[in-house]
Amino acid sequence: MLLKNRLFTPGPTPLLPSAQTAMAAFTMHHRTAEFRALFSRVIADMKEFIGTNNDVLILAASGTGVMEGAVTNLTSPGDKVLVLTAGKFGERWRDLAKTFGCAVELISAPYGQTFSLDEIRAKLTPDVRVVYVQATETSTGARHDVQGIAKLVRGAGSDTLLVVDAITGLGTTHLDVDGWGIDVIIGGSQKALMIPPGLAYCAVSERAWQRMETTKTPRYYFDFRRERKAAAKGESAYTPATSLFAALGAALDFIRQMGAGDLVDGRKALIDNAELAAEMTRAGVQALGLKLFAPTAPASAVTAVLAPEGIDSSAIVKGFREKFSAVVANGQGEMKGQLFRIAHLGYYDYLDTVGLLAALEQVLSAMGRSVEFGTAVRAAQQVYARNATSR
Amino acid sequence: MLLKNRLFTPGPTPLLPSAQTAMAAFTMHHRTAEFRALFSRVIADMKEFIGTNNDVLILAASGTGVMEGAVTNLTSPGDKVLVLTAGKFGERWRDLAKTFGCAVELISAPYGQTFSLDEIRAKLTPDVRVVYVQATETSTGARHDVQGIAKLVRGAGSDTLLVVDAITGLGTTHLDVDGWGIDVIIGGSQKALMIPPGLAYCAVSERAWQRMETTKTPRYYFDFRRERKAAAKGESAYTPATSLFAALGAALDFIRQMGAGDLVDGRKALIDNAELAAEMTRAGVQALGLKLFAPTAPASAVTAVLAPEGIDSSAIVKGFREKFSAVVANGQGEMKGQLFRIAHLGYYDYLDTVGLLAALEQVLSAMGRSVEFGTAVRAAQQVYARNATSR
Numbered sequence: 001m002l003l004k005n006r007l008f009t010p011g012p013t014p015l016l017p018s019a020q021t022a023m024a025a026f027t028m029h030h031r032t033a034e035f036r037a038l039f040s041r042v043i044a045d046m047k048e049f050i051g052t053n054n055d056v057l058i059l060a061a062s063g064t065g066v067m068e069g070a071v072t073n074l075t076s077p078g079d080k081v082l083v084l085t086a087g088k089f090g091e092r093w094r095d096l097a098k099t100f101g102c103a104v105e106l107i108s109a110p111y112g113q114t115f116s117l118d119e120i121r122a123k124l125t126p127d128v129r130v131v132y133v134q135a136t137e138t139s140t141g142a143r144h145d146v147q148g149i150a151k152l153v154r155g156a157g158s159d160t161l162l163v164v165d166a167i168t169g170l171g172t173t174h175l176d177v178d179g180w181g182i183d184v185i186i187g188g189s190q191k192a193l194m195i196p197p198g199l200a201y202c203a204v205s206e207r208a209w210q211r212m213e214t215t216k217t218p219r220y221y222f223d224f225r226r227e228r229k230a231a232a233k234g235e236s237a238y239t240p241a242t243s244l245f246a247a248l249g250a251a252l253d254f255i256r257q258m259g260a261g262d263l264v265d266g267r268k269a270l271i272d273n274a275e276l277a278a279e280m281t282r283a284g285v286q287a288l289g290l291k292l293f294a295p296t297a298p299a300s301a302v303t304a305v306l307a308p309e310g311i312d313s314s315a316i317v318k319g320f321r322e323k324f325s326a327v328v329a330n331g332q333g334e335m336k337g338q339l340f341r342i343a344h345l346g347y348y349d350y351l352d353t354v355g356l357l358a359a360l361e362q363v364l365s366a367m368g369r370s371v372e373f374g375t376a377v378r379a380a381q382q383v384y385a386r387n388a389t390s391r
Numbered sequence: 392m393l394l395k396n397r398l399f400t401p402g403p404t405p406l407l408p409s410a411q412t413a414m415a416a417f418t419m420h421h422r423t424a425e426f427r428a429l430f431s432r433v434i435a436d437m438k439e440f441i442g443t444n445n446d447v448l449i450l451a452a453s454g455t456g457v458m459e460g461a462v463t464n465l466t467s468p469g470d471k472v473l474v475l476t477a478g479k480f481g482e483r484w485r486d487l488a489k490t491f492g493c494a495v496e497l498i499s500a501p502y503g504q505t506f507s508l509d510e511i512r513a514k515l516t517p518d519v520r521v522v523y524v525q526a527t528e529t530s531t532g533a534r535h536d537v538q539g540i541a542k543l544v545r546g547a548g549s550d551t552l553l554v555v556d557a558i559t560g561l562g563t564t565h566l567d568v569d570g571w572g573i574d575v576i577i578g579g580s581q582k583a584l585m586i587p588p589g590l591a592y593c594a595v596s597e598r599a600w601q602r603m604e605t606t607k608t609p610r611y612y613f614d615f616r617r618e619r620k621a622a623a624k625g626e627s628a629y630t631p632a633t634s635l636f637a638a639l640g641a642a643l644d645f646i647r648q649m650g651a652g653d654l655v656d657g658r659k660a661l662i663d664n665a666e667l668a669a670e671m672t673r674a675g676v677q678a679l680g681l682k683l684f685a686p687t688a689p690a691s692a693v694t695a696v697l698a699p700e701g702i703d704s705s706a707i708v709k710g711f712r713e714k715f716s717a718v719v720a721n722g723q724g725e726m727k728g729q730l731f732r733i734a735h736l737g738y739y740d741y742l743d744t745v746g747l748l749a750a751l752e753q754v755l756s757a758m759g760r761s762v763e764f765g766t767a768v769r770a771a772q773q774v775y776a777r778n779a780t781s782r
Contacts (some may be wrong), residue, residue, distance in 0.1 A: 005418045012633055015418055023634065024415035026587070027396045027406055029718045060589050062451045062630040065612040099652045190630065196417070198451050199631030200590045221613075238580065239453040241589030241632070242403055269575065294622045327420045352524045 003325035004199040006357055010138045010168050010302040010329060013122035016194040016254055022377035030302075031334040035242065036234030037110075044230060046201060048263040049193075050170060050185060052177040054203040057227045058266040060241040063167040063188035068096055069222030070132070070163045071106040072114045074097050077101030079129040082151070084115050088139035089165060093132040097265060103334040104199060111335060112140045112294045112304070117148050124152055129211075130161045135169025135185075141304030141341060142294035143173065148233070150180035161208055167191055167200075168301035171267065172345055174275040183208040192270060193308070193344040194254070195247040195288040204228070223340045256370055270346070275300040277344035277353045280383045284376035288364065293339045302343045308369060313340045319363035354380050394716035399735040399747055401529045401559050401693040401720060407585040410638040417637035426633065427625030434622060436643040437592060439575060439654040440584075443568040445594040449639075451632040454558040457591040459487055460613030461523070461554045461575045465599060467607035468492030470520040475506050475540070479530035479702055479723045480556060481559070484523040488774035491608050502726060503531045503695070504687045508539050515543055520602075521552045526560025526576075531716055532695030532732060533685035534564065541571035552599055558582055559593075559692035562658065563665040563736055574599040582692075583661060585737040586638040586644070595619070604761040624728070656732045661737070666691040668735035668744045671774045675748040675767035679755065684730045690741060693734045699760060704731045710754035717750060745771050 005013050028035045046056045071093075075081060081102045083093045086109035097104045105123055111116050124131070129139055131153055136143050146164055153162045153223040161183040166175060170185070172193020177185050190197035204224060213227055219236065230237040252263065258273075259266030278300035282292060285305045293304035307313035313330055314337050320326040330339040342356060357376040365371040398405050410778035419426045437447045450457055456620065463486075464470075466472060472493045474484045475563035477500035488495045496514055500506050515522070522544055527534050537555055544553045552574040557566060561576070562583025568576050574596040581588035597617060603616055612629065650657030669691035673683060676696045682734040705728050706720055711717040720732040733747060748767040756762040 007418065007420055009420050009422075011630065012418075012420055020415040024411040027403075029398055029403055030588075031400075031402050031720075032712075032718060060451065060453045061456070061612065062632075064629040065452070065456075068612045094612055101609065101638065154636050188630070190586075196632065196634035197421075197630045198635060218490050218492065220487055221452065221459045238455040239402065239579070239588045239634075241453075241587065242581075243587035243634075245588060246630075321423075327423060382599075 006324065006326035008328045008342050009190065009324055010191070010341060010345060010380065012190040012197055013192070013343060013345045015196065015277045016251050018254060018349055019195045019250040019369070022250035023243045023247040026243050028242060030240050030242050031235070038336060039236070039240070040234045040246060041244060042249050042252065045263055046202070049252060049255060050177060050187070050203050050268050051264070051267065052174065052203045054178065054184070054281065055203050055228055055231070056203050057200040057224060057231065058202060058240070058245070059198055059222065059227065060238070061222070062197055062198045063090065063165070063186060063200045064204050065222060066186050067092060069219065069224055070186060070202065071100050071102070072219040072222060073212050073215045074130050074161055074184070074215060075100065075102050075165065078103060080105060080127050081130045081132060082107065082344070084120070084122055084131070084133040085278045086113055086115065086140065086142060086144070086146070087111055087134070087137035087283070089134050089137055095267045097132065110144055113295050114142050114144050116143065117152060119254040120149060121152055124160070126158045128160050130163055132163050133165070135164050135166035135173055135175060136299035138168045139300050139303060139335065140150045140294050141302045143297045143299040144263060145174060146182070147180050150182060154181040159207065161211060168299070168345060171270050173299065174271060177203060181205070189244055189248060192274065192346040193251050195244060195251050198241050198244045199248060214389040255362065269345060273348070274344040276384070276387055277348050278303055280353050280380035281342055281357065283379040283383045287372065287375050287379035288361065301345050303339050304339045304341045306339050311367060315367060316340050316363055319366060323363060324359045324365070326356065350384065374390045384390070397715065398719035399717055399719045399733050400567060401582070401732060402579065403588055404522045404582040404585060404734060404736045405738040406587065407738055409645060410629050410641040414634045414638040415643035417623045417634050419633060421631050421633050422626070429636060430627070430631070431625045433636060433640050433643065434769050436592070436654055438641060440646065441578070442566065442655070442656050442658065443576070443594045443674040444618055445569065445596050446590060446622070447594050448615060448622065449590055449592040449627070449631070450613065450618065451629070452591045452613070453588055454556070454577060454591045455483065456613060457482060457577050457593050458556060459576060460489045460610065460615055461593065462491050462493070463608045463610035463613060464603050464615045465521050465552055465554065465575070465606060466491065466493050469494060470525060471496060471518050473498065473514055473519045475511070475522070475524040475535070477506065477531065477533060478502050478525070478528035480525050480528055484556070488523065491513060503533055505533050505535050507567065508536065508543060512543050515551070517553050521554055523554050524556070526555050526557035526564055526566060527690035527692045529559045529693060530726065531685050532690050532693045534688045534690040537566060537686070538571055538575070540589060543572060543681050545572040550598065552602060559690070559736060562661050563692040564690065564715045565662055568594060568654050572596070580635060580639060583665065583737040584639065584642050586642050587636060589632050589635045590639060595752070621720055625722070664739070666776055667775070668739050669694055671744050671771035672733055672735065672748065674770040674774045676751070678766050678770035679752065679762065692736050695730045695732045697730050700729070702758060702760070703728045706758060707731050707754055709756060711750060714754060714757070715750045717747065741775065
């Protein structure tokens with residue numbers, strides 16, 4: 001059969017067609033009234049997408065760049081920070097904090113699992129300046145209890161800041177940024193926003209702005225205060241990735257349409273969509289006898305599935321690629337070969353979701369595993385039907 | 392008449408149509424064999440475009456990001472560096488070096504002018520670890536004598552490094568990177584490469600790699616060594632701006648076509664094109680009695696023109712915008728209102744060049760200045776005819 005390029009990776013994700021054409025057609029200079037209008041509209045829309053009244057910054061970088069900014073802007077060398085890590089991206093927080101001279105207190109959970117709130121409570125002493133965590137750990141498909149963690153951080157009555165890498169969490173997970181008191185939340189363009197990589201963004205609380213008045217770690221390209229100052233004039237401090245801004249504007253329009261004209265409702269619809277796709281996928285793979293890697297707290301951003309006993313997940317990934325031109329993600333780092341990951345971020349519909357499960361049946365069958373065709377699909381359909389009825 | 396959006400700004404510049412469509416159509420994941428092939432081909436082509444055998448890195452950022460990397464990777468706090476500044480981007484080198492704790496020795500020339508080699512020779516003591524300069528100062532339209540400066544730096548026999556911001560210099564100016572001994576040369580996607588902003592790149596010498604083994608300033612997102620290691624596997628350390636990579640591939644194909652299948656010849660043709668457009672423009676504006684802002688060493692990247700006595704250049708910029716939907720750049724910083732700038736970077740042809748001059752005549756005439764229509768155009772045509780004959 002004809003092959004279409006199919007991305008089921010947790011970023012980049014399938015592109016929104018209207019964003020692709022907006023990007024291609026865009027020829028505006030960034031120091032013009034027209035661009036300033038687009039810039040300001042996108043920033044305002046992004047506040048609704050994120051669900052915050054805090055300042056939103058959008059930078060030309062991948063997500064790691066803004067993660068770096070959340071370390072260099074909020075700390076001084078020697079500051080004690082608490083890093084929660086349960087996967088590759090948690091380790092990135094650890095590496096960043098160490099690189100820029102923080103005294104790092106670590107809470108580690110095994111890959112695929114999440115943290116004990118009691119352990120966090122015990123280590124959350126008043127001298128902790130910042131807590132760094134993921135909303136969803138992309139490398140394992142686990143969801144962390146951001147609300148519970150935020151309650152501990154805020155409850156302490158201290159001025160400890162909470163920074164959440166929600167690069168795959170935003171648009172897939174309900175996060176009450178202002179209500180829970182998340183001081184910096186970070187996202188990326190190539191995730192639930194359905195556009196190519198190249199933009200990273202964050203929302204910054206008043207508490208975090210105050211912290212920046214005293215922190216000493218040098219920063220320049222990722223200097224949040226300089227970006228805030230420029231944004232007040234409808235500009236970025238340095239040349240913005242203009243074509244991706246145009247794409248982002250189109251994506252936000254699409255999300256607003258998902259909410260029948262209301263962007264906040266659109267965000268909720270996008271999250272519901274990811275949650276339903278994830279639930280269908282979990283039901284499907286389990287109906288085939290496969291095991292989830294993060295069964296206790298699965299994220300709706302991405303589902304990590306353990307390869308069956310005796311099968312290298314790389315062969316499954318390869319099977320998808322060769323048979324269906326479909327890209328699913330392998331495990332990362334130490335998990336490579338052990339699991340494969342299917343994303344639900346952004347632009348996926350019912351046909352994509354059941355189609356991918358049918359493809360999985362085909363791939364496993366071709367590898368000699370006994371599969372009754374339709375098993376995973378049927379389980380997913382039942383989830384869908386139940387969900388449609390309950391609405 | 393119908394209005395087309397016309398960019399005559401020194402970045403973003405007019406987009407190459409084949410790059411726009413490549414960008415819109417691109418849906419490849421970045422951790423695949425297909426993308427690694429594209430990545431490696433683009434890196435190899437970029438070496439020919441830059442004209443170097445040194446390693447080339449391409450990052451998701453605007454040019455300032457890689458400028459920051461050229462400071463954080465090559466210096467330790469307290470290192471003495473020599474910054475040559477004659478405009479806004481020279482001042483950026485100064486600010487970056489100070490931000491990251493260098494002991495900055497400064498040589499300043501007035502806006503619109505360039506440096507005395509004697510002064511550089513005098514200040515180039517053996518303890519200077521790095522010299523930072525622009526190839527062309529975008530804010531003033533002045534060209535700096537990179538060859539002469541390189542000769543001084545290399546002639547010293549010391550291990551002083553030379554870093555050149557050629558963000559508007561590459562593709563508009565002949566620069567013999569390896570022959571002259573430029574240790575780090577920096578460019579950006581939205582300049583002569585004819586694609587949108589969002590990628591910055593650099594070529595790094597063996598001397599510079601060696602320096603990085605001992606420098607201590609923290610870096611993470613802009614860690615050049617980490618990028619080099621990833622590039623050896625056909626990857627970037629963090630998620631690359633994939634759609635812009637696709638655009639860049641198309642742009643390099645176009646430049647190769649300009650050289651009848653040879654990318655090095657294509658680069659030369661692109662530079663010749665900018666030089667001819669710049670010479671036509673200089674002749675045109677001078678025929679109207681206007682004065683160049685950088686007459687002694689004008690860059691071919693951008694021509695800065697002083698507004699006539701009694702006229703604010705902002706009114707000229709506005710006239711272009713309103714009458715012809717054409718964006719020319721105002722002066723930056725202290726030069727705002729005093730000059731306007733016309734770019735020649737990348738995708739400009741004969742019709743663009745004479746058209747812009749005819750538009751300038753119309754704009755000045757509408758402002759009440761006595762203009763004999765066709766004066767600037769004729770002067771440009773004569774330059775073109777002379778150039779065509781001499782080939």
